[in-house]
Amino acid sequence: MQYKNLGRSGLKVSQLSFGAWVSFGNQLDVKEAKSLLQCCRDHGVNFFDNAEVYANGRAEEIMGQAIRELGWKRSDIVVSTKIFWGGSGPNDKGLSRKHIVEGTKASLKRLDMDYVDVIYCHRPDTFTPVEETVRAMNHVIDKGWAFYWGTSEWSAQQITEAWGIAERLDLVGPIVEQPEYNLLSRHKVESEYLPLYTNYGLGLTTWSPLASGVLTGKYNKGGVPPDSRFALENYKNLASRSLVDDVLKKVNGLKPIADELGVPLSQLAIAWCAANPNVSSVITGATKESQIM
Template sequence: MEFRYLGNSGFKISEVSYGNWVTHGSQVEADAAKLCVNAALDAGITTFDTADVYANTAAETILGDALAGQRRESLEIFTKVYNPTGPKGHNDTGLSRKHIMEAINGSLKRLQTDYVDLYQAHRYDYETPLEETMQAFADVVRQGKALYIGVSEWTADQIRAGHKLATDLGFQLISNQPQYSMVYRVIEAEVVPTSQELGISQVVFSPIAQGVLTGKYQPGQPPPAGSRATDESGGANFIQRLMKDDLLERVQQLKPIASDEGLSMAQLAVAWVLTNDNVASAITGGSRPEQVTDNAAAAGKKLSAETLQRIDEVLGDAVERDPARTAQSSPKTRLA
């Protein structure tokens, strides 16, 4: 495993991290989830990402149980706040001071830790003044409940405004967590240049496009049994927009490229996002330990300019590049 600095800080994280979105507490039972976490640890992964909304807080509980007994100082634990949790009442969502201060306490209890290394705004909250949100984050840092603050799926303008307030309030905004893969590159035009200017890193999710870039989904064929595309507890909804024959056909054409590099398809996808020097870590998941091990092996792999060009030629106009997609990630109202 190799490690990269997160933003303009002295904080290092594993360049392949482990996340439990749409797996722990939903697609994967607790015993299997613990095996996946152990596989991540065995592979040298030290960075673990979750959120209170995943499986309505169950994912945090499962991750906390799985990491119990590990040396806390050797781990980097990330979680997020914004989306509705618990009974989903009128204050059980958003980035108000009330919700942030209550949410961090719940997350720490479920994760069985006194602090998280990175606390992230899961989306932008249009209903709460940004000043209120950033002041609450400043207080969370001063209370020692989070060491650093990040955001997720914020636009370049939102990141810039948040960074200025964080600087004024005396704490560091060091990361953004966007979706990013060789087929979804919407952050490249605006978010990445702004982040580079401000000293903010990307911690990217879905680098394998939720499994599509493994090549296991064949055009014109039903998805394999047990795959995310068949998961009725939520996974199938997230992956549906990627299940297009044109895209799936192009992905099949990536197989000889991966073979030439001596990589699995998943490793090729993870190595691709890590070629962007603004990416500090690629969040990978897995419903089986061997998937976790395979993903982690992408750490340190370097892709040549020729290989990157071949990938671009294969994927062509199937790649999503519209920067406006980032703004669409945050609902204009909290319960939308």
């Protein structure tokens, strides 16, 4: 495994990382999570990603319990979570100071950890002043509940605004963005964010390198495999948007390239994301050890 600095920070993250989205709580419980996490560690993965909204908090509980039962040394791993959707109450979502502070404390309780290494604003909040969010994230860092903060699915303009405020107030700006990035979704990472890499040393932890499994080619055979995420009730909408002729045609076009290299299409797709010098870590998901291998 290779390790890269998270943006311009001193934090080292494995080039491939593991995320709990979809799988933990929806498909897997603690026992299966332990075997997957240990398989990741055995192959050098040190970075594990989560969010308060994943399985309504259950994903954090599962990851926390699995790590505790595995007996890992906390300083050996990098754990991140994301704050935005914390519940149904009017103050349980968004990036107000109230929700950032309360949401972070609730996440740490579920993870059973004193701190996370990285905390993300899971989406931009157009109803909260960016200055309030920047100050709240710095409060979280000052309290030692997180070491670094970042954004997920923010626009270049929003990240630039956050950095402008941080610099004006002599505060810490967002060091990392977590966008979707794969062979079918490239604009943000390759065009929109370009100035941010040099201006602010922004790092990326990208998600969905396989476009929710589409880039494995498993959906090109027709039909949806019963053990795939597109077979899950709450992901049927995603399936109908992703499994269209135009997309499947592109996937078919990539197959000969993978064959020529002698690798599975999934490996080609993940390696392609990791080869981008601005990507610090590619977040992957898995429900079986064989997929991690």
